[in-house]
Amino acid sequence: MESPTAAEVAGIGGMKKSETRIAARTSVIDSLRGCGLSGVRIDKEELKRKLLMPLYLRQAMLESIRAKDPGAGVSRISELSEGGGEGGEKAPEGPMVIFVNSKSGGRYGPVLKERLQVLMGEEQVFDLSEVKPHEFVQYGLGCLEKLAEAGDICAKVTREKMRVMVAGGDGTVGWVLGCLGELSVQGREPVPPVGIIPLGTGNDLSRSFGWGGSFPFAWKSAIKRSLQKAISGPICRLDSWNVVMSSPGSAKVETPYSLKLTEDCTFDEGLEMDGDMPEKVNYYDGVFYNYFSIGMDAQVAYGFHHLRNEKPYLAQGPISNKLIYSGYTCTQGWFFTPCRSDPGLRGLKNIVRMHVKKVNCSEWEQIHIPKSVRAIVALNLHNYASGRNPWGNLKPEYMEKKGFVEAHADDGLLEVFGLKQGWHASFVMVELITAKHMAQAASIRFELRGGEWRNAYMQMDGEPWKQPIDREYSTFVEIKRVPHQSLVINGE
Numbered sequence: 440m441e442s443p444t445a446a447e448v449a450g451i452g453g454m455k456k457s458e459t460r461i462a463a464r465t466s467v468i469d470s471l472r473g474c475g476l477s478g479v480r481i482d483k484e485e486l487k488r489k490l491l492m493p494l495y496l497r498q499a500m501l502e503s504i505r506a507k508d509p510g511a512g513v514s515r516i517s518e519l520s521e522g523g524g525e526g527g528e529k530a531p532e533g534p535m536v537i538f539v540n541s542k543s544g545g546r547y548g549p550v551l552k553e554r555l556q557v558l559m560g561e562e563q564v565f566d567l568s569e570v571k572p573h574e575f576v577q578y579g580l581g582c583l584e585k586l587a588e589a590g591d592i593c594a595k596v597t598r599e600k601m602r603v604m605v606a607g608g609d610g611t612v613g614w615v616l617g618c619l620g621e622l623s624v625q626g627r628e629p630v631p632p633v634g635i636i637p638l639g640t641g642n643d644l645s646r647s648f649g650w651g652g653s654f655p656f657a658w659k660s661a662i663k664r665s666l667q668k669a670i671s672g673p674i675c676r677l678d679s680w681n682v683v684m685s686s687p688g689s690a691k692v693e694t695p696y697s698l699k700l701t702e703d704c705t706f707d708e709g710l711e712m713d714g715d716m717p718e719k720v721n722y723y724d725g726v727f728y729n730y731f732s733i734g735m736d737a738q739v740a741y742g743f744h745h746l747r748n749e750k751p752y753l754a755q756g757p758i759s760n761k762l763i764y765s766g767y768t769c770t771q772g773w774f775f776t777p778c779r780s781d782p783g784l785r786g787l788k789n790i791v792r793m794h795v796k797k798v799n800c801s802e803w804e805q806i807h808i809p810k811s812v813r814a815i816v817a818l819n820l821h822n823y824a825s826g827r828n829p830w831g832n833l834k835p836e837y838m839e840k841k842g843f844v845e846a847h848a849d850d851g852l853l854e855v856f857g858l859k860q861g862w863h864a865s866f867v868m869v870e871l872i873t874a875k876h877m878a879q880a881a882s883i884r885f886e887l888r889g890g891e892w893r894n895a896y897m898q899m900d901g902e903p904w905k906q907p908i909d910r911e912y913s914t915f916v917e918i919k920r921v922p923h924q925s926l927v928i929n930g931e
Contacts, residue, residue, distance in 0.1 A: 481663040483558065489532040489670055490559040492597055496528075497562035499586065500579040504570055509581030513589065530596035533670030536563045536579075538572060538615055540607030543638035547654050551606055551636070554662060567611065572618035584627065601631045602928065604669055608639015609729055610902040613697055616925045617726045620679060623923040632926035634669035636662065641901055643729050643822035647848065648675060649931035652826050665930065672928040676849040678819055679921035682725045682899065687717040687912035695902030698725030706917050710794055710803040710884060717912045727899040728925065730823055731918060733885060734787050734814030736858060738896035741903035786810050787857075790892050790908065795880035798844060798852055806878050812857035814864070816874070817883055817918060820848055824868060830854045831873035843879050851920050852879045885916040 499512030506512075537555050541548035555564045565575065580601070586594035605615045612635055622630045637645035638654055646652045655661035683704040686692055691700060704722040706712070788810050794803045808815070821828045830846060838844065846854050856874035858864040866872045887895055889910040897906050897916075908914050 481660075481667055483663065486663055486666060487558055487560075490535050490563070490666065491531055492534050492560075492563065493528045493530075493593060496583070496586075496594060496597060497560060500582050501562050503578040503582035504574050507574070507578055509578050509585055511578075512582040513585050516586070528593045530593050530600060532600075533602060534597045534600050535559065535602045535604060535666070535669065536565060536575065537604040537606060537636075538565050538567055538570075538575075538611070540567050540605075540611040540638060542568070543607045543611060547658070548606070548638060551638070551658070551662070554659060555606070558663065558666065567607070567614075572615045573621070576618050576621060580622070580627070580631075599629060602634065602669055603631045604634045604636060604666070606636035606638050608637075609641060609644045609900045610695065610697065611639070612644045613726070613728045613900045613902075616677075616679070616728060616927075617697060620726065620921065620923060620925060630926055632674045632928045634665065634672065634928040634930060636665055639901070641825045643820060643824075643826065644900075644927075645930075646822045646826050647729075647820045648927045649929055651930070668930050669928055672930060675927050675929050676924040677728060677927050678849055678851060679923070679925050680727050680731070680817075680819060680853065680918055681921050682723075682727060682731060683917050684723040685915045686721045686723065686906070687719070687909045687914065688721070688907065689719045690907065691721060692723070692904065692906060694723055694725075694904045695899060697727065697899055697902055698723050698904070706915065707803075707882065707884070707919070709801070712913070712915060713886075715912070717909075725899060726921060727819075729820050729900050730816055730818045731897070731899050732814060732816040733791060733887075733895060733897050733916075734812075734858075735896075736814040736816070736824075736864070737898040737903045740898050740901065741896050741905055744903060787812055787815055789890055790887050790895060791815065792886040793855075793877075794884045794886075795855065795878045796882040797842065798879060798881060800881075803882075803884070806855070808877075809857060809859075809875060811859045811863075812875060813860065814858040815855065815877070815885075816858065817853040817855050817880070819853055821846065827868050827870065829856055829858070829867045829874040830876070831870075833873075841876065843876075846879070849924060852881055853883065853918070855880055855883065880918075881920065883918040887914040887916070888912070 495516055499516050501512070502515045503509050503512035537559070539548060539552045539555065541552055552564060552566060580598065583594045583598040583601075587598055603615065603619065605612045612633065616633055619630055619633065622628060635645040635648065635650040636654070637651055642652050650665070682698065683706065684698070685704070685706075694700075701722050701724045704724050788808045791808060793806045793808060793815070795806055796803055816823065816829070818830060821830065823829055833843065844850070844852070846852070855878040856876055858867060858874055863872075867874045887906070887908050889908040892908060895906045895908050895914075897904060906914065
């Protein structure tokens with residue numbers, strides 16, 4: 440079975456490298472397009488005909504997901520009719536399913552879900568509170584694969600042409616990409632590529648691949664254009680990054696859904712772990728696609744998420760979220776360190792030691808952390824914090840001096856930079872200056888130990904958590920590239 444990536448990427452083999460490079464900011468014209476102010480009128484019924492899978496396949500997939508058994512849908516077809524869909528049924532031009540995070544986008548999540556169900560059928564639109572991505576991968580796609588093995592040509596073609604849209608923020612998109620990535624691990628190719636309807640606050644993944652930075656106000660017509668683009672849009676490759684963490688002690692950490700508790704994990708043996716290991720250690724494993732960070736930016740995000748969960752009426756949409764986020768930033772010591780606290784204690788140098796493997800190098804190298812750095816970010820894309828480019832567009836002579844290479848989303852490298860106090864971060868965010876360049880890394884290891892600190896704050900793709908750190912034993916976080924790349928549809 441040929442992977443669509445090989446066929447479709449070959450079909451766009453003439454694309455210039457600059458076209459696959461991630462754009463840092465959308466232009467005014469792009470913003471207008473995202474708002475639904477351009478494009479040819481799309482007929483709703485014609486679009487539905489391209490997207491809608493045959494009824495028996497939709498029902499079989501849904502039955503398998505509900506029963507948590509890929510064979511349940513196959514059995515149902517056999518009971519209803521002999522031969523199922525092996526006769527005259529044909530696969531649509533662009534079979535697709537959509538995951539909707541109804542909690543994202545303020546008031547838009549539920550109404551968007553209803554609109555999508557009208558455009559392409561209820562069985563092809565999944566609310567993430569009811570159907571999880573891994574359930575679709577294991578049971579829904581598993582059902583299509585079983586039907587294909589039984590000789591159902593329609594199911595076979597539908598499985599091969601399947602694409603996925605995600606309506607949500609960066610964390611939601613990463614969640615779906617991670618579950619689809621398991622298909623590569625299991626040898627169940629082709630892996631469906633993913634398109635995005637931005638419903639989050641930052642939407643950096645969406646910006647990076649041409650899907651816009653916010654939910655459009657003329658959204659009904661814009662959604663039709665997004666679905667149309669998702670049917671035939673070219674496919675880009677995106678590096679995925681595996682995070683493994685060892686946390687001393689028996690207490691379980693409340694981590695985001697992208698970082699799961701596991702029985703054991705493997706660290707690179709090329710760099711020894713100093714000091715004694717505790718008797719009890721909890722291990723965590725996860726994947727991110729845009730960025731991983733430690734420090735004050737994650738602390739602000741953590742506080743904002745808890746405030747939004749406690750007072751959901753404040754989260755009425757991306758604009759109100761950003762206003763609240765900005766105001767909350769000023770209360771967390773990002774700009775003004777309380778007089779009773781030694782400012783030096785807020786520098787990550789006091790608790791973090793960082794080693795990296797640089798490009799084309801197999802040896803670990805310790806990276807100096809400046810005393811003033813209060814947040815460290817490992818960035819995969821050019822978009823961070825709602826479309827900002829803190830790494831900057833570096834001049835060739837500077838890159839040669841520093842040993843850097845031009846950054847791309849599929850180059851196997853992370854750009855590691857530091858943010859100082861809030862004023863420095865503010866100037867970086869408005870792109871008056873660049874962040875503190877620290878390294879370009881193929882692998883990273885952080886070692887954290889408490890001292891005067893009891894907790895550190897971390898986040899992956901906008902999903903933060905509070906990480907307890909110990910005075911005697913170290914917490915280790917290691918980041919390395921996943922062997923397979925994720926597939927994202929270009930929405931330009």
